[in-house]
Amino acid sequence: MSYFQPHLDALRGYVPGLQPKRTDLVKLNTNECPYPPSPKVIEAIERAARNRLNRYPDPHAREFSQAASETFGVDPEWVVAFNGSDEALMLLVRACCGSEGLVTAPTPTYLLYRVLPEIHGCRFSERAYRADGDLPDDFCDGAKVSFVANPNSPTGHTVSPRRLLELAKGAKGLLVIDEAYADFAEENCIPLVADCERLVVSRTLSKAYALAGLRFGFVVCQPAVGATLRKMKDSYNCDALSIAGATAAIRDQEWLRENVRRMKATRDRIQRDLPPLGFRVTPSQSNFVWAQRDEPVKPIYDALAERGVYVRFLDYGPHGQGLRISVGTDAEVHRFFEELRQVA
Amino acid sequence: MSYFQPHLDALRGYVPGLQPKRTDLVKLNTNECPYPPSPKVIEAIERAARNRLNRYPDPHAREFSQAASETFGVDPEWVVAFNGSDEALMLLVRACCGSEGLVTAPTPTYLLYRVLPEIHGCRFSERAYRADGDLPDDFCDGAKVSFVANPNSPTGHTVSPRRLLELAKGAKGLLVIDEAYADFAEENCIPLVADCERLVVSRTLSKAYALAGLRFGFVVCQPAVGATLRKMKDSYNCDALSIAGATAAIRDQEWLRENVRRMKATRDRIQRDLPPLGFRVTPSQSNFVWAQRDEPVKPIYDALAERGVYVRFLDYGPHGQGLRISVGTDAEVHRFFEELRQVA
Numbered sequence: 001m002s003y004f005q006p007h008l009d010a011l012r013g014y015v016p017g018l019q020p021k022r023t024d025l026v027k028l029n030t031n032e033c034p035y036p037p038s039p040k041v042i043e044a045i046e047r048a049a050r051n052r053l054n055r056y057p058d059p060h061a062r063e064f065s066q067a068a069s070e071t072f073g074v075d076p077e078w079v080v081a082f083n084g085s086d087e088a089l090m091l092l093v094r095a096c097c098g099s100e101g102l103v104t105a106p107t108p109t110y111l112l113y114r115v116l117p118e119i120h121g122c123r124f125s126e127r128a129y130r131a132d133g134d135l136p137d138d139f140c141d142g143a144k145v146s147f148v149a150n151p152n153s154p155t156g157h158t159v160s161p162r163r164l165l166e167l168a169k170g171a172k173g174l175l176v177i178d179e180a181y182a183d184f185a186e187e188n189c190i191p192l193v194a195d196c197e198r199l200v201v202s203r204t205l206s207k208a209y210a211l212a213g214l215r216f217g218f219v220v221c222q223p224a225v226g227a228t229l230r231k232m233k234d235s236y237n238c239d240a241l242s243i244a245g246a247t248a249a250i251r252d253q254e255w256l257r258e259n260v261r262r263m264k265a266t267r268d269r270i271q272r273d274l275p276p277l278g279f280r281v282t283p284s285q286s287n288f289v290w291a292q293r294d295e296p297v298k299p300i301y302d303a304l305a306e307r308g309v310y311v312r313f314l315d316y317g318p319h320g321q322g323l324r325i326s327v328g329t330d331a332e333v334h335r336f337f338e339e340l341r342q343v344a
Numbered sequence: 345m346s347y348f349q350p351h352l353d354a355l356r357g358y359v360p361g362l363q364p365k366r367t368d369l370v371k372l373n374t375n376e377c378p379y380p381p382s383p384k385v386i387e388a389i390e391r392a393a394r395n396r397l398n399r400y401p402d403p404h405a406r407e408f409s410q411a412a413s414e415t416f417g418v419d420p421e422w423v424v425a426f427n428g429s430d431e432a433l434m435l436l437v438r439a440c441c442g443s444e445g446l447v448t449a450p451t452p453t454y455l456l457y458r459v460l461p462e463i464h465g466c467r468f469s470e471r472a473y474r475a476d477g478d479l480p481d482d483f484c485d486g487a488k489v490s491f492v493a494n495p496n497s498p499t500g501h502t503v504s505p506r507r508l509l510e511l512a513k514g515a516k517g518l519l520v521i522d523e524a525y526a527d528f529a530e531e532n533c534i535p536l537v538a539d540c541e542r543l544v545v546s547r548t549l550s551k552a553y554a555l556a557g558l559r560f561g562f563v564v565c566q567p568a569v570g571a572t573l574r575k576m577k578d579s580y581n582c583d584a585l586s587i588a589g590a591t592a593a594i595r596d597q598e599w600l601r602e603n604v605r606r607m608k609a610t611r612d613r614i615q616r617d618l619p620p621l622g623f624r625v626t627p628s629q630s631n632f633v634w635a636q637r638d639e640p641v642k643p644i645y646d647a648l649a650e651r652g653v654y655v656r657f658l659d660y661g662p663h664g665q666g667l668r669i670s671v672g673t674d675a676e677v678h679r680f681f682e683e684l685r686q687v688a
Contacts, residue, residue, distance in 0.1 A: 013575035054554035213584035231357035240557035
């Protein structure tokens with residue numbers, strides 16, 4: 001198409017995990033929470049739906065920033081709300097990179113980090129995790145933006161916040177820690193944002209808060225970073241319903257803790273029961289388990305899908321392939337193992 | 345900031361109309377619908393809120409595309425849903441423009457069209473409306489993307505769809521017709537999209553559908569254009585609640601017609617009652633009226649705001665300044681005229 005930029009012709013885009021409409025499937029492929037969100041979220045959404053939906057929402061989602069500020073112990077100005085954390089990640093690439101700008105990310109990791117620079121039309125370089133799971137010392141070298149999912153997907157492992165701070169302090173560009181799964185982990189980087197302006201943390205309500213349908217994420221960053229993101233984002237990027245729902249969700253930390261507790265217990269069971277079936281698992285600090293074998297696992301993925309059990313098959317070439325199994329309800333995980341025993 | 349692109353330092357961003365939290369104000373400044381959305385919209389949102397909000401939404405909002413397809417008589421594939429039409433407009437700039445890409449828009453018009461290339465870091469050129477309200481013949485010359493609000497804001501006037509098709513056919517880039525206010529107009533360009541691949545129409549549910557709080561817009565375009573937009577957009581750009589609400593809204597055309605009928609009647613009254621108070625008005629095909637005087641109108645704007653009546657003051661330098669008055673309820677418009685008589 002002569003009217004689009006040339007780099008877009010070759011673009012394939014990010015392919016999200018399947019979202020089948022059938023509800024009788026066991027869906028363990030996109031790391032959603034298998035439990036419902038807090039009833040207070042539903043109430044807040046219903047209130048917002050009946051209250052002036054004909055009016056534009058607050059462009060700065062201040063109600064949410066205030067609630068997040070109290071929960072995480074940061075200034076409200078340090079919290080910028082987005083229509084899902086994907087929006088924040090794309091905006092960070094656009095803010096930092098012209099066509100020559102370089103984005104780095106480790107491998108294996110969330111595939112979106114390489115798709116964002118492809119869409120934007122700038123450069124990308126992958127820098128593999130070391131064998132011990134740490135990032136290489138040159139991870140941020142030459143980069144305008146570096147992305148680290150921490151805990152990482154698909155492995156579920158973490159790099160220590162202290163190490164990430166060290167990398168950010170040595171970086172010329174921004175180091176973005178995507179903490180989509182941090183609610184399931186022992187440590188996180190939010191307390192370290194104050195120590196380095198180039199350290200940016202993104203969070204989502206799609207996983208532990210059970211609100212994938214709401215599209216709400218946020219960034220914790222120093223004010224100089226936040227000011228640029230606020231100037232660049234769509235004026236009304238978050239709608240009135242999601243602001244209300246997200247605010248209620250972040251205020252109900254008890255509901256979060258209970259969901260996380262249940263999911264961690266199920267996760268531990270998955271980790272325990274996979275090795276006897278011939279899988280290696282990486283100890284996970286997330287709501288999924290990365291299961292590998294010496295032989296190819298795509299046939300197992302296909303056989304499970306045929307039986308109505310969806311997990312995620314991911315192939316990182318020389319960096320390995322495996323099945324990423326989201327933590328479902330105990331009943332779903334029971335069914336998963338039943339089918340797996342038939343096909344593995 | 346050394347880590348952001350240089351053009352962003354000077355960026356001021358788009359400044360939306362004031363969104364005061366007080367509800368005792370008369371708010372005629374951001375062209376919202378003064379009436380509530382269809383009750384079917386609220387019901388659909390409540391249903392969606394109670395139904396699997398822990399799951400990701402349909403990345404392609406097919407339920408909405410199907411409904412819009414039936415309403416507008418186009419193929420569902422021609423309808424791409426966005427988190428507000430702002431998202432669509434920005435994505436079109438990003439799709440078509442590298443740093444040397446040129447965006448054109450007329451003046452006076454919606455200020456966002458010049459802010460989008462500023463944010464993206466490409467070029468912008470304004471091409472004034474002719475004295476008769478038509479666009480100049482060279483409007484699209486050299487441009488990768490040209491934006492026309494039709495009906496236009498702040499003037500409320502329209503360029504004929506036939507003329508716009510002629511310009512699109514002569515263009516090298518895309519001609520984007522922003523039909524945010526087309527529900528209030530006599531004609532629109534959706535039927536012409538089939539005649540020219542470079543003609544793209546954007547719509548919003550923020551105005552006539554009374555859903556500014558929902559953030560939902562869509563584009564009608566040929567499949568080659570839509571395919572690129574779908575590859576570039578965030579996977580889940582629209583949330584489950586807004587997809588459900590927007591689908592219900594587009595299916596309730598009767599509610600839309602009744603709201604539009606009431607707002608047009610009020611608009612006609614505003615247009616009739618302003619000239620005796622010393623204002624020139626442009627005949628409006630939208631839900632606002634552009635009121636001008638020979639002398640500066642900023643003092644009138646300030647005096648009205650002090651009395652709790654917000655309209656929009658817009659100054660286009662040599663292209664004139666004025667007050668853009670959104671159509672409110674009859675009671676709001678009554679109050680507006682009461683205060684205006686005190687200060688004008």
